[in-house]
Amino acid sequence: MASRGNGPDFIEALARGLDVIKAFDAAQPALSMSEVAQRTDLARPTVRRILLTLEELGYVRSSRAGFSLTPRVVELGMAYVNSTGLWDVARPHMESLVERTGESSSIAQLDGSDIVYVARVAVPKIIALSVAIGTRFPAASTSLGKVLLSELDRAEVDAALADPSRSGVVVRHTPTRDELERELARTREQGWCLTDEALAAGVRSVAAPLRGADGRILAAMNVTVHAAETSVEKLLDEHLPHLLSTAAAISDDFARRGAVPTVQR
Numbered sequence: 001m002a003s004r005g006n007g008p009d010f011i012e013a014l015a016r017g018l019d020v021i022k023a024f025d026a027a028q029p030a031l032s033m034s035e036v037a038q039r040t041d042l043a044r045p046t047v048r049r050i051l052l053t054l055e056e057l058g059y060v061r062s063s064r065a066g067f068s069l070t071p072r073v074v075e076l077g078m079a080y081v082n083s084t085g086l087w088d089v090a091r092p093h094m095e096s097l098v099e100r101t102g103e104s105s106s107i108a109q110l111d112g113s114d115i116v117y118v119a120r121v122a123v124p125k126i127i128a129l130s131v132a133i134g135t136r137f138p139a140a141s142t143s144l145g146k147v148l149l150s151e152l153d154r155a156e157v158d159a160a161l162a163d164p165s166r167s168g169v170v171v172r173h174t175p176t177r178d179e180l181e182r183e184l185a186r187t188r189e190q191g192w193c194l195t196d197e198a199l200a201a202g203v204r205s206v207a208a209p210l211r212g213a214d215g216r217i218l219a220a221m222n223v224t225v226h227a228a229e230t231s232v233e234k235l236l237d238e239h240l241p242h243l244l245s246t247a248a249a250i251s252d253d254f255a256r257r258g259a260v261p262t263v264q265r
Contacts, residue, residue, distance in 0.1 A: 016042055020050045021059065021073065027168035030065040074133060086219070087119050089253045090210075094121040097223070097246040101239045103230070105246075106131060107210065107221045110148040112163030115139045118219065125226060129169070129200050136167035140180055143195040143207035147220035149180075150187040151209070157184070173198040192240060194232065202227045206240050208247040213255035221247050 023039040024031060031039070037047040051067050054060035058072045086107065094105050098121045107119040114136040122131070129137075139145025140161065149157050157180075175183060175198075187193040192208045207222035223239045230239075 024069050025168035030068045032066045093246050093250045100242050104224050107219050108144040109219050113161045113165050115145045138165045141171040141198045143193040143205045144220040144222050146193040147207045147209050150184045151217040211251040
């Protein structure tokens with residue numbers, strides 16, 4: 001269960017409702033009432049009232065398999081994306097990038113040791129992992145995550161990685177701390193990051209930073225390809241230049257419009 005606030009205006013019931021929503025993950029999308037109670041450390045009667053309320057509001061559905069979240073939960077995440085103006089700024093640039101490369105592109109931000117996808121334009125290709133708005137992956141095994149971590153100093157990286165992943169994903173390769181430091185230094189120097197089947201077999205991607213007017217990294221953007229279809233050389237020689245120019249254009253728009261997202265640290 002998440003840590004609790006202690007302010008006079010803290011609403012415990014709301015915090016418990018959010019705990020119940022966050023109890024569901026990709027590894028176990030359907031949970032019984034008892035399983036939710038165990039995951040949230042809440043009393044079963046409390047969990048029952050929260051689940052039935054969420055069901056009435058359309059955020060949860062019940063079946064013989066148990067309770068599960070509905071697509072309406074995505075509205076909560078989209079409220080954040082829409083409030084930042086990120087999607088309005090990025091969408092035309094992302095659509096142009098996808099048209100030029102023929103590959104999917106996503107934008108993510110850092111949340112603890114995970115990246116969270118906040119914008120995406122996809123092409124209908126089958127890869128090992130399904131991605132949608134709100135999807136989480138461990139940051140250290142992704143190109144997006146390494147770009148975002150490269151903005152932090154060593155102590156900040158340690159603090160981020162100390163937060164347990166909530167992605168529910170078992171990655172193919174997690175770099176050691178020393179390996180990660182070398183990769184972050186390389187990312188800072190060259191201004192982009194490549195990962196080659198570290199997250200999952202067949203998933204290859206390159207990412208670049210999106211910056212605000214002050215030059216700080218606000219989010220990261222990638223191009224993802226299937227390793228069996230696109231070589232590293234093609235990804236870097238053909239797609240990376242388009243990615244870098246697109247990221248620069250989005251960053252310029254962020255600076256001009258002031259519609260910049262809040263970075264989670």
